[in-house]
Amino acid sequence: MARKTAKSKARAKKPAAxxxxxxxxxxxxxxxxxxxxxxxxxxxxxxxxxWRADGPHFLGHIINHVVLDPRDGRTLLAAAKTxxxxxxxxxxxxxxxxxxxxxxxxxxxxxxxGEKGRAVDHTFWLTPAHANEPNxxxxxxxxQGLFRSEDGGVSWEPFSSVxxxxxxxxxxxxxxxxxxxxPKMHSIIVDPRNPSxxxxxxxxxxxxxxxxxxxxxxxxxxxxxVVGGFxxxxxxxxxxxxxxxxxxxxxxLYQQNHCGIxxxxxxxxxxVRIGKKMPKQIGDIGFPMVVHPRDxxxxxxxxxxxxxxxxxxxxxxxxxxxxxxNGGKSWQRLDSGLPKTQAWWTxxxxxxAADAQNPVGLYFGTTSGELWGTRDEGKKWAPIARHLxxxxxxxxxxxx
Amino acid sequence: MKxxxxxxxxxxxxxxxxxxxxxxxxxxLADLERQFPGFRFRVIDEQDRMRAHMRFFxxxxxxxxxxxxxxxxxxxxxxxxxxxx
Numbered sequence: 001m002a003r004k005t006a007k008s009k010a011r012a013k014k015p016a017a018x019x020x021x022x023x024x025x026x027x028x029x030x031x032x033x034x035x036x037x038x039x040x041x042x043x044x045x046x047x048x049x050x051w052r053a054d055g056p057h058f059l060g061h062i063i064n065h066v067v068l069d070p071r072d073g074r075t076l077l078a079a080a081k082t083x084x085x086x087x088x089x090x091x092x093x094x095x096x097x098x099x100x101x102x103x104x105x106x107x108x109x110x111x112x113x114g115e116k117g118r119a120v121d122h123t124f125w126l127t128p129a130h131a132n133e134p135n136x137x138x139x140x141x142x143x144q145g146l147f148r149s150e151d152g153g154v155s156w157e158p159f160s161s162v163x164x165x166x167x168x169x170x171x172x173x174x175x176x177x178x179x180x181x182x183p184k185m186h187s188i189i190v191d192p193r194n195p196s197x198x199x200x201x202x203x204x205x206x207x208x209x210x211x212x213x214x215x216x217x218x219x220x221x222x223x224x225x226v227v228g229g230f231x232x233x234x235x236x237x238x239x240x241x242x243x244x245x246x247x248x249x250x251x252x253l254y255q256q257n258h259c260g261i262x263x264x265x266x267x268x269x270x271x272v273r274i275g276k277k278m279p280k281q282i283g284d285i286g287f288p289m290v291v292h293p294r295d296x297x298x299x300x301x302x303x304x305x306x307x308x309x310x311x312x313x314x315x316x317x318x319x320x321x322x323x324x325x326n327g328g329k330s331w332q333r334l335d336s337g338l339p340k341t342q343a344w345w346t347x348x349x350x351x352x353a354a355d356a357q358n359p360v361g362l363y364f365g366t367t368s369g370e371l372w373g374t375r376d377e378g379k380k381w382a383p384i385a386r387h388l389x390x391x392x393x394x395x396x397x398x399x400x
Numbered sequence: 401m402k403x404x405x406x407x408x409x410x411x412x413x414x415x416x417x418x419x420x421x422x423x424x425x426x427x428x429l430a431d432l433e434r435q436f437p438g439f440r441f442r443v444i445d446e447q448d449r450m451r452a453h454m455r456f457f458x459x460x461x462x463x464x465x466x467x468x469x470x471x472x473x474x475x476x477x478x479x480x481x482x483x484x485x
Contacts, residue, residue: 084408
């Protein structure tokens with residue numbers, strides 16, 4: 001190997017120096033927290049050590065989701081209702097300084113005379129569409145409905161191919177087939193390679209896919225288990241809690257299901273249960289799941305107690321996250337910094353998120369109103385905020 | 401006619417009491433929507449049903465039908481009902 005001279009070393013340094021000078025300003029992490037009584041935005045410093053709270057926004061409103069549009073870095077949508085008032089969506093184009101209500105929030109089509117139509121109880125999920133479709137958003141509601149906005153969230157149109165399709169209506173089941181807070185559509189995912197390729201999930205009602213921008217849909221449930229004694233071929237019985245696409249590999253999806261943790265590698269149509277390798281005393285039941293932004297083998301879950309009467313709290317009162325770094329072949333416990341006893345909360349399906357920093361920061365919100373974070377991919381957890389209302393959703397975004 | 405507005409809806413009206421017109425409850429709500437965009441959907445769902453925790457009174461008597469007739473001298477009260485914590 002040729003030895004570098006001092007001159008060649010200097011030459012070699014030049015491009016690096018140039019790159020340094022032209023490097024974009026490092027991003028700051030923004031954590032968006034939706035709660036039963038309002039929304040809060042937490043602005044992190046460059047090191048993600050200290051956080052500035054901005055809130056409450058919509059004090060007293062039930063906020064199910066707050067999402068930043070990554071396409072412009074300043075537009076926020078918030079899904080809101082109150083105990084008395086019907087559902088709506090609020091929009092901010094200045095990062096939450098001012099908000100304006102949607103002119104036409106998600107609403108089902110009016111039923112024909114003599115038929116009993118459905119009414120949106122709340123918008124549960126918000127997803128910005130493809131990078132090449134600025135101002136397009138998708139929304140999922142309770143009861144299950146899919147909606148699209150083409151004007152940045154000001155007006156919303158229903159997908160009749162789902163909302164009014166007799167087969168889909170059957171698969172959605174009735175009110176009692178959903179979660180205690182109503183049946184929900186969630187996990188609306190847009191393939192970054194193809195804006196016509198979408199997924200969504202329903203609790204209950206399974207995972208579904210379209211490759212023609214929502215004109216037609218197909219279930220994607222092969223390999224998923226359902227509650228014992230029921231037929232997995234009946235789509236209604238499927239209860240995906242949270243489905244995530246790997247940001248670094250859109251062909252790989254992970255899922256935390258009512259009946260285990262799964263992975264699928266497209267074009268395969270069959271999910272594989274990867275939660276069997278979780279410790280027996282923990283099991284593989286939970287709500288949220290998060291995938292590493294740059295490594296499709298790394299994903300995190302937050303298990304809960306799904307035994308007996310389904311307490312839906314930390315197992316034995318000891319909260320713990322688990323990580324796999326090999327696509328689910330093995331799992332490691334991540335509980336440093338978390339309470340060691342008597343912590344009877346859990347993390348809902350929308351309430352765990354990863355930022356895009358290196359190392360990755362993870363954030364989760366609890367049903368007892370605590371926001372926790374880690375700056376090192378789960379090695380050490382620390383509280384960011386306490387005494388908030390029950391947390392429904394947590395998102396992490398990058399501000400530049 | 402006068403319409404008494406409950407606190408959850410005053411972010412729309414900015415007033416405790418507003419004037420609105422209509423010969424039925426449905427027309428009255430249309431006028432309120434015209435004056436205060438977004439108001440109607442917060443109290444009436446997309447199937448034209450009154451929302452579960454909103455109540456409507458005409459001269460102190462509760463009504464359940466959007467076709468209920470109104471007179472210009474009627475007093476309307478919109479009230480928030482109990483809805484949990």
